[in-house]
Amino acid sequence: MDLQEPLTDQELQTIEAIEASFTKKRSTRADHTQEPRRRTRRHLPSSVLASPSSPSFSLSPCQAANLRMKYQTLSFGGQILYSRTSVEVEKAAVELLQVLEAKKKETDQVAIGFDIEWRPSFRRGVLPGKAAVMQICGDTGHCYVMHIIHSGIPPSLKFLLEDSSLLKVGVGIVNDAAKVSKDYNVCVKGVEDLRCRANQKLGGSSQKWSLASLTETLVCKELPKPNKIRLGNWEADVLTKEKIQYAGTDAFASWHLYQVLESLPDPVLEAAD
Template sequence: MTTVNTFVDKISNEQTALLPAVEFRGEIRIVEHERDIAPACKYLMQQPLVGFDTETRPSFRPGVTYRVSLLQLATPERCYLFRLNRIPLAKPILQLLESRQVLKIGADVAGDLRSLRQIRHFRDGGFVDLQTIAPAWGIEEKSLRKLSAIVLGKRVSKAQRLSNWEATTLTDKQQLYAATDAWVCTRIYDRLQHTPKIKRASARTPKTSEKQA
C-alpha cells in the first residue's frame, strides 16, 4: 500500500482530455456461438477478480430502446465479449454473475444489471461498484472516464460509445473500446486497494465546561 493518498476529488473534462489514453493490451475473444459460452465461463470462474461492463445499441429515436447487446468480462490477460444479441444469457454466464467467489468490478453496476435482467432474471453476487466505493478515497466523480483520470492518471476513450453494438461484425475499435471499459475497472480497483482511504474525523461530543463556584 502506498503511503499517501493524492487523489483529487474532482477533475474537469478539459483536464481529462489532456491525459494519455489507456488501452487494454491483452487478448480479446468474441463469444457469438453457444458452443463457446461454457469454455469462456470456465476460464472466468477460475479468476479471483474480473472487470465487468455492458454495451447497448444506441437509439436516436424517442421511445425506441434496445436490449443490452454486449457483456464484457475481462482479466488482465484476456477479455471475453459476449454478444447477447446473438447468444442466450445461458446458465454458465448466470452462474458467473451469481458467484460470490469471483469479484466483478464495474462502474454503475446497478444500471448494467438492470439491463441484463431485462433478458433473464438472476440473483447477482460478488459485484463491486467503483462509484459506490470511490468516496472512501475522497473521490466525488462517478463516470468511468473521470475515475480513471483521477486514480490512474489515464484517459479512457469514449469515441465508440454510440456505435452500433449489434453490427454484423464488431470493428477492431469497438472491440478495443469494449475490452478497455471492462478491464480498466480492475486497474482502478487495484490502485484503490493499494492506496490509503481518507481518514474522516469522528464526531465527538463536546465536553461541558464545569461552572466555577
C-alpha cells in the same frame, strides 16, 4: 455502458483556478486611474457544475503533473477473446471460471471488471435494445467480450454471474445488473460500484464519477469514449475490431481501477472537537 462523461468537480475547480490567475495578472496591469470594473464570476450551467461540499481543494498528483499536458491513453496490452455463438460463449465462460477458481485459492476476494453495451435509441417512445455485449476482465492478460445478443447467456456464464463470491466491479454496475436481469432473467450477484468505493477511499463528498474521469484521477490516463463507437450498433452480426477493443478496455479499466482503489489507505476520520 457509460453514456455520460461529465466534467468532475476537480476539473472544474482547476479551470476556475487558471482563469483566476489570468484575471489577477490583468488586474495588476490595468490603469489604476480608471474606475475599476466590477468583477463577476463566470458561472457554468447548473447541469454541469456541482458545488463542492468542502471549501478546501487541492490538486491530485495526477492533475498537478498533467495540468498543461495531454493524458496518455489507457491501453489494454493483453489478449481480448471475442465470442458470439452459444457454443463459443459457453467455452469462454468455462475457461474464465477455471481461471477465477484458481485465483480463489490464492486470495480471499476475486474481483472482475464487468460492463455491458447495448444499442441506444434516438427516437422518442422507442426503447433501447437488449444488453448486446458483455465484457469481463480479471487480470492484465485476458479480457472476454461476449456477444450475448446472438448467444444468449449459456449455463456457465449464468453460473458465473450468479456466483456472489465473485465480485463484479464497474461504474454504474447496479444499473447494468438490473438490465441483464430484465433482458435475460439472470441475476447478477456480488456487484460493487466503483463510484462508491472511490468516494469512500478518497474521503471527499459523493461525486458522480464516470469511468473516464475516475481513470484520469486515479492513474493519470485518458479513457477514450468516441461517440461513433460508444453509441454505435452493438447488435451487428459481428463486432468490428474497434468495438471489441473498446469493450475489452472498459472491462480492464474497471478491474484496474478497483486494484488501485484497494491499494489506497482508508481515510483517517478527524476527531470531533
